[in-house]
Amino acid sequence: xxxxxxxxxxxxxxxxxxxxxxxxxxxxxxxxxxxxxxxxxxxxxxxxxxxxxxxxxxxxxxxxxxxxxxxxxxxxxxxxxxxxxxxxxxxxxxxxxxxxxxxxxxxxxxxxxxxxxxxxxxxxxxxxxxxxxxxxxxxxxxxxxxxxxxxxxxxxxxxxxxxxxxxxxxxxxxxxxxxxxxxxxxxxxxxxxxxxxxxxxxxxxxxxxxxxxxxxxxxxxxxxxxxxxxxxxxxxxxxxxxxxxxxxxxxxxxxxxxxxxxxxxxxxxxxxxxxxxxxxxxxxxxxxxxxxxxxxxxxxxxxxxxxxxxxxxxxxxxxxxxxxxxxxxxxxxxxxxxxxxxxxxxxxxxxxxxxxxxxxxxxxxxxxxxxxxxxxxxxxxxxxxxxxxxxxxxxxxxxxxxxxxxxxxxxxxxxxxxxxxxxxxxxxxxxxxxxxxxxxxxxxxxxxxxxxxxxxxxxxxxxxxxxxxxxxxxxxxxxxxxxxxxxxxxxxxxxxxxxxxxxxxxxxxxxxxxxxxxxxxxxxxxxxxxxxxxxxxxxxxxxxxxxxxxxxxxxxxxxxxxxxxxxxxxxxxxxxxxxxxxxxxxxxxxxxxxxxxxxxxxxxxxxxxxxxxxxxxxxxxxxxxxxxxxxxxxxxxxxxxxxxxxxxxxxxxxxxxxxxxxxxxxxxxxxxx
Numbered sequence: 001x002x003x004x005x006x007x008x009x010x011x012x013x014x015x016x017x018x019x020x021x022x023x024x025x026x027x028x029x030x031x032x033x034x035x036x037x038x039x040x041x042x043x044x045x046x047x048x049x050x051x052x053x054x055x056x057x058x059x060x061x062x063x064x065x066x067x068x069x070x071x072x073x074x075x076x077x078x079x080x081x082x083x084x085x086x087x088x089x090x091x092x093x094x095x096x097x098x099x100x101x102x103x104x105x106x107x108x109x110x111x112x113x114x115x116x117x118x119x120x121x122x123x124x125x126x127x128x129x130x131x132x133x134x135x136x137x138x139x140x141x142x143x144x145x146x147x148x149x150x151x152x153x154x155x156x157x158x159x160x161x162x163x164x165x166x167x168x169x170x171x172x173x174x175x176x177x178x179x180x181x182x183x184x185x186x187x188x189x190x191x192x193x194x195x196x197x198x199x200x201x202x203x204x205x206x207x208x209x210x211x212x213x214x215x216x217x218x219x220x221x222x223x224x225x226x227x228x229x230x231x232x233x234x235x236x237x238x239x240x241x242x243x244x245x246x247x248x249x250x251x252x253x254x255x256x257x258x259x260x261x262x263x264x265x266x267x268x269x270x271x272x273x274x275x276x277x278x279x280x281x282x283x284x285x286x287x288x289x290x291x292x293x294x295x296x297x298x299x300x301x302x303x304x305x306x307x308x309x310x311x312x313x314x315x316x317x318x319x320x321x322x323x324x325x326x327x328x329x330x331x332x333x334x335x336x337x338x339x340x341x342x343x344x345x346x347x348x349x350x351x352x353x354x355x356x357x358x359x360x361x362x363x364x365x366x367x368x369x370x371x372x373x374x375x376x377x378x379x380x381x382x383x384x385x386x387x388x389x390x391x392x393x394x395x396x397x398x399x400x401x402x403x404x405x406x407x408x409x410x411x412x413x414x415x416x417x418x419x420x421x422x423x424x425x426x427x428x429x430x431x432x433x434x435x436x437x438x439x440x441x442x443x444x445x446x447x448x449x450x451x452x453x454x455x456x457x458x459x460x461x462x463x464x465x466x467x468x469x470x471x472x473x474x475x476x477x478x479x480x481x482x483x484x485x486x487x488x489x490x491x492x493x494x495x496x497x498x499x500x501x502x503x504x505x506x507x508x509x510x511x512x513x514x515x516x517x518x519x520x521x522x523x524x525x526x527x528x529x530x531x532x533x534x535x536x537x538x539x540x541x542x543x544x545x546x547x548x549x550x551x552x553x554x555x556x557x558x559x560x561x562x563x564x565x566x567x568x569x570x571x572x573x574x575x576x577x578x579x580x581x582x583x584x585x586x587x588x589x590x591x592x593x594x595x596x597x598x599x600x601x602x603x604x605x606x607x608x609x610x611x612x613x614x615x616x617x618x619x620x621x622x623x624x625x626x627x628x629x630x631x632x633x634x635x636x637x638x639x640x641x642x643x644x645x646x647x648x649x650x651x652x653x654x655x656x657x658x659x660x661x662x663x664x665x666x667x668x669x670x671x672x673x
Contacts, residue, residue, distance in 0.1 A: 033386050033387060033395075034088075034089055034092060034093070034387075034388075034389065034411065034429070034443075035089055035387065036387055036389060037089055037093060037097075037102065037106075038099070038102060039099060039101035039102040039104075039105045042090070042102065042105035042106055042108075042109055043105065043108075043109070045086075045089075045109075046086070046090070046108075046109035046112060046113075049085075049086030049113075050086070050112060050113070050116060052082060052086075053079070053082055053083060053086065053116060054116075056078065056079045056082050057079065057120060057123065057126070059075065060075050060076065060079055060126055060129075061123070061125045061126060063075060063129060065132075066133075067132060067133055067134055068133070069133040069134060069135050069136050069140055069144075070136065072129050072130065072133050073133075073140060073143065073478065074435065076126075076130075076147075076478075076480070077433055077435055077436060077478050077479055077480070078436070079120075080478075080479050080480050081433065081436060081438065081479050083113070083116075083117070084430060084431060084479060086113065087110070087113050088429045088430060089106075090106040090109045090110050090113065091106075091110060091427070091429070092427050092429050092443055093106055093389060094106035094107050094110060095185075095420070095421040095427070095445065096389060096390070096413055096420050096421060096443075096445060097389055097419075098389065098390055098417065098418075098419065098420075100186065100419055103182075103419065104182075107178045107182070110174070110178070111171060111174050111175055111178070114170065114171065114174045115167065115170075115171055118154055118166075118167050118170050118171075119167070121150055121151050121153075121154035121156065122151075122154055122155055122156050122163050122166075122167065123151075123156070124156055126151075127148075127151045127156045130144055130147050130148060130151070131148070138643075138644075139477055139478075139481075139643050142481070142642070142643060142644065142645075143478055143480060143481060143643075146480070146481075146642070147480070149284055153272075153280075153284070154166070154170075155167075155271065155272075158271060158272075162271050165267075165271065166268060166271055169264050169267060169268050170268075172260075172264055173261055173264055173265070176257050176260060176261050176264075176596070177261070177596055177597050179253075179257060180250065180254050180257045180258070180261075180593065180596045181593055181596070181597070183250050183251045183253055183254050183590075184249055184250045184254070184422060184591050184593065185419060185420070185421060185422055186419055187221060187249045187250075187251065188220065188418055189220060189221065189245065189249070190210070190218040190219060190220045191218070191219050191220075191241070191242060191245055192212065192216045192217070192218060193216060193217045193219060193233075193238055193242075194216055194217075195215065195216070195217070196235070197217075197233065197235045197237075197238035198217050198229075198233060198235075198238075199233070199234045199235060200232045200233050200234035200235075201228065201229065201232045201233055202228065202232060202354045204451065205228050205232075205354075209225070219242070221245075221246055221249050221422065222416040222422070222447055223416065223422075223423075223447045223448075224416060224447065224448065224449040224450075226242065226246055227338075228354060229242055230242065230243060230335070230338045230339065231338045231339060231341075231342040231353065231354075232339070232342065232354065233339070236333070236335065236336065236339075239335040239336070239339060240333070240335040240583075242335075243334065243335045243583070243586075244583065244585055244586050247583075247586040247587065247588050247591065248585075248586060248587050248590060248591075249590075249591055250587070250590030250591035251590065252587070252590070253590075254587075254589075254590035254591065254596075255567055255568050255587055255589050255590045257596070258567045258589050258590070258592075258595070258596055259565070259566060259567050261596060261600075262277075262555055262556065262558070262565060262567065263565075265277035265280075265556065265600065266558065266559075268280065275559055276290070276556060276557045276558065276559055277556040277557075277600065277601055278290040278293075278553060278556045278557045278601040280601075281556070281600065281601040281602060282601060282602075284487075285487045285488055285489045285602070285605070286487050286489045286490055286608065286645070286646055286647060287489055287604070287608065290553065290557055290601075293553055293604050293608075294553065296604065296607075296608065297546060297549055297550055297553070297604060299664075300542065300546050300549075300607060300667065301546055303664050303667050303668040304538075304539055304542045304543055304546060304667045304668060305539075305543070306539075306668075307538060307539030307542075307667075307668055307669045308539035308540055308542070308543035308579055309539070309579055310539065311536065311537060311538075311539045311540050312332050312540070312579050312580065314344070314536075315332045315336075315337070315340045315341065315344060316330050316331065316332050318340060318343065318344045318347070319332065319336070319340050322343065332580065333580070333583075334580045334581070334583050335583070337540060337580060341536070341537055341540075344536070345533040345536060348532075348533075348536075349529040349530075349532045349533040349536075350529055351455075351529050351530060351532075351533040353454035353455065353456065354454065356452075356453075356454050356455050357449065357451055357452025357453060357454060358452060358519055358520060359452075359511070359512075359519060359520050359521075359522055359526075360452050360453040360454075360455070360457075360458050360511065361451070361452045361453075361515055361516070361519060362414060362415075362448050362449065362450060362451070362452055362453055363514075363516065364511060364512075364514040364515045364516070364519065365452075365453050365458055365461060365511065365514075366412060366414065366461070367514040368510065368511040368514045369461065369462055369465050369501075370396070371510065371514070372501060372507050372510070372625075373465070373469060374401070375625060375627060375630075376624075376625060376627060376630035377469070377473060377627075377630050377631065377634045377638075378400065378401050378402055378627065378630075378631055378634070379398055379399060379400055379401060379407070379473070380398070380399045380401050381396040381397070381398055381399075381410070382396060382397045382399065383395070383396050384396060384397050384409070388411070389413075390413065390417070392413070392414065392415050393411055393412065393413045394411070394412045395409065395410070395411050395412075396409065396410050396412070397409050398410060398472050406439065407439055407440075407472065407473070407475075408432070408439045408440040408441060408442070408471070408472035408473070409439070409440075409441045409472070410441065410442050410443070410444065410468055410472055411441070411442075411443040411444065412443075412444050413443060413444065413445045413446070414444070414446050414448050415446075415447065415448060415450055416447035416448075420445075420447070421445050422447060423447070423593075424445065424446040424447065424448075424460050424461075424463075424464050425445050425464065425467075426442055426443070426444055426445075426464045426465075426466075426467030426468045426470075426471065426484075426495075427442065427443040427445060428440070428442050428467070428470075428471035428482070428483040428484050429441050429442065429443055430442075431471075431474065431476075431479040431480075431482030431483055431485070431641075432474040432475060432476050432479065432482045432483065432641070433476065433477065433478055433479040433482065434475060434476065434477050435477050435478060436479070438479060440471050440472050440474050440482060440483060441471075441472070442467070442468040442471035442472050442483070443468075444464055444465060444468050446460070446461065446464065448461070455502070455503075455530055455533075455534070458502045459499045459502045459503070461502075462498050462499055462501055462502040463495045463496065463498060463499050464495065465495075465498065466494050466495030466496075466497070466498030466499075467484060467494070467495050469494075469498075469638060470483055470484050470494050470495070470638055470641075471483035471484060473634055473638040473639055474638065474639060474640075474641045475639040475640075476639075476640065476641040476642070476643055477643070480642075481641045481642040481643050482641045482642075483641050484641075485641055485642040486641065486642045486646055487605075487645070487646050488598070488599065488602045488605050489602065489604065489605035489608040489609060489646075490605075490608075490609055490612065490645075490646030490647075491605070491609065492605060492606050492609035492610070492613070493609040493610070493612040493613040493616065493646070493650075494613070494637060494638065495613075496606075496609055496610045496613035496614075497613040497614070497616050497617050500617055500624065501624055503530070503531065503534060504527075504624050505522075505524065505527050506623070506624050506625045507624055507625060508522045508527065509521070509522070535669070538666065538667060538669055539669065542607070542667040543578065543579070545606060545607055546607075547574060547575065547578055548592070548594075548603050549603045549604040549606070549607060550574065551570065551571055551574055551589075551595075551603075552594070552595045552599070552600065552601060552602070552603040552604070553601065553603075553604060554570055554574065555567055555570055555595070556595075556600055556601040557601075567589040568587060568589055571588055571589050575588070607663075607667075610663055610666075611658070611660045611662075611663040612646065612650050612658055614662035614663050614666060615650070615654065615658045615659060615660070615661075615662055615663070616633070616637075616650060616653060616654065616658075617662070618654070618662065619632075619633070619653060619654060632653065633653060636649060636652050636653040637649050637650075637653055
């Protein structure tokens with residue numbers, strides 16, 4: 001999967017023991033662990049947690065009338081920590097628990113916690129306390145502003161009937177989002193392919209594939225099964241059939257859910273007198289207005305369209321030459337794009353993504369990125385033996401090398417299994433708070449091939465590890481501002497920048513030293529070929545990103561709930577207008593989880609963030625393993641979480657106003673390395 005498929009989830013958590021703790025300080029010295037919770041334990045734990053949270057709200061409400069910001073912020077911090085400690089196990093395990101009953105039970109609890117959070121943010125008494133206090137410094141000022149925005153966005157100032165309607169809408173959206181994700185996650189369909197249809201696939205892929213009694217291959221929707229098939233299977237009709245099923249894996253139930261969510265979000269915006277959901281969401285982000293987003297997307301389209309068409313023509317010519325067909329009648333279909341790119345890159349650059357797995361064994365790649373991060377940011381990782389939810393999960397404590405102090409922890413859940421969250425994501429399950437001496441924990445959830453990574457998958461791993469670092473290197477005063485608690489159109493920037501470490505010589509030079517058995521080294525010649533191969537296809541990649549972002553903005557900028565707002569109709573029309581066209585019978589919106597969830601009216605943020613990512617990269621001046629710049633970046637960006645705006649943090653790091661030149665060079669094919 002491309003990096004654009006991987007959302008950051010602001011998840012939360014702690015141990016069973018901590019669920020009953022009464023003060024934030026009590027958490028300080030505990031190594032926070034994710035407990036193994038069975039389905040029958042979920043409801044009692046949930047209800048006990050909610051009861052404790054309600055008591056904390058009473059304490060918050062009972063604070064004496066005061067302008068003492070320290071007391072108000074400290075009590076709020078304790079309340080948010082308590083909420084994290086209840087919600088965290090439910091959030092992460094509802095996505096990764098091997099037990100379906102446990103996942104389902106946790107989803108029900110998450111709905112109740114969502115309703116609690118809505119009620120808290122509609123609490124006029126608590127709102128009034130923040131309205132009257134005077135912040136002590138810039139950190140308090142930023143948190144107060146963010147909280148006031150959130151209270152007001154949740155309807156604290158609305159009339160009671162509108163408040164209740166908003167609360168009902170948010171509950172419906174939570175339930176719809178869970179059902180939508182469940183339909184994708186729990187789809188265990190396996191397609192049957194004959195040996196003839198599997199011609200061209202690597203021998204190791206075929207050797208581990210499941211087979212039926214007749215010897216046919218049984219393939220599902222896990223990335224290590226689907227992606228190689230689309231890149232290597234010679235049978236175009238088999239690729240079309242697999243791509244169609246994969247695109248429809250959300251089942252026919254999901255597009256109507258998305259349409260219902262669109263209508264609910266439109267209604268929610270109307271409660272505030274705003275014309276669209278996009279207006280409601282974007283006013284709190286870096287872009288500020290939908291108009292600014294559409295202007296940005298127009299600029300992207302101008303930059304990328306010619307390159308996308310040029311690449312398709314190159315693929316078409318290569319296909320015609322390879323198959324010895326008439327060029328005029330040769331087409332590149334959507335199910336051809338990955339296959340013919342792979343063929344062209346192998347012929348032109350001698351790059352075979354499957355062969356690269358020997359260079360990047362998965363365990364070695366994980367050990368390597370921890371070592372790179374250690375050298376760059378002055379940290380170390382020590383493996384710990386702790387309870388885990390699956391035998392393949394690993395846990396590491398994170399230490400600051402200068403002080404030898406433990407500063408956080410990470411879990412790695414690298415391989416696919418039935419019922420697990422199906423993409424790659426970093427779950428920031430416990431936020432930092434220096435005020436509460438609270439250390440952060442993040443979880444890396446991926447679905448990688450156990451035998452090794454392609455160079456594309458290596459980039460994905462590094463991208464997600466960048467999110468993990470954003471969580472565990474956070475040193476924020478308040479848990480509310482910890483880690484990835486930044487604007488949605490900035491949150492991807494640190495991870496997008498980190499992808500470059502998967503493409504450059506200095507970092508990659510050490511990867512082979514982590515192989516358990518000898519593996520080949522990425523030398524200068526291979527690196528040059530990998531760079532050239534990576535550069536080809538930029539037009540197609542960014543053209544697709546542009547389509548996703550425009551679609552998201554279009555469905556959430558509608559001002560009516562008319563029949564024309566059907567998400568499938570909009571998608572089919574928009575995809576049909578692209579150079580590769582629309583594939584009849586596919587229902588991409590039924591599995592586009594980003595716009596059903598936290599990236600609704602926000603998918604543009606991937607490219608918006610990349611503008612900042614590529615500009616921040618310039619600070620390294622090509623020396624990516626420079627620990628001086630790494631430490632400066634750690635302190636200016638990663639440690640600060642959401643204590644400043646994204647724009648201010650980037651300006652602090654670069655020492656100047658950010659610009660977009662590097663980004664537009666990248667997407668238009670003008671970047672040379």
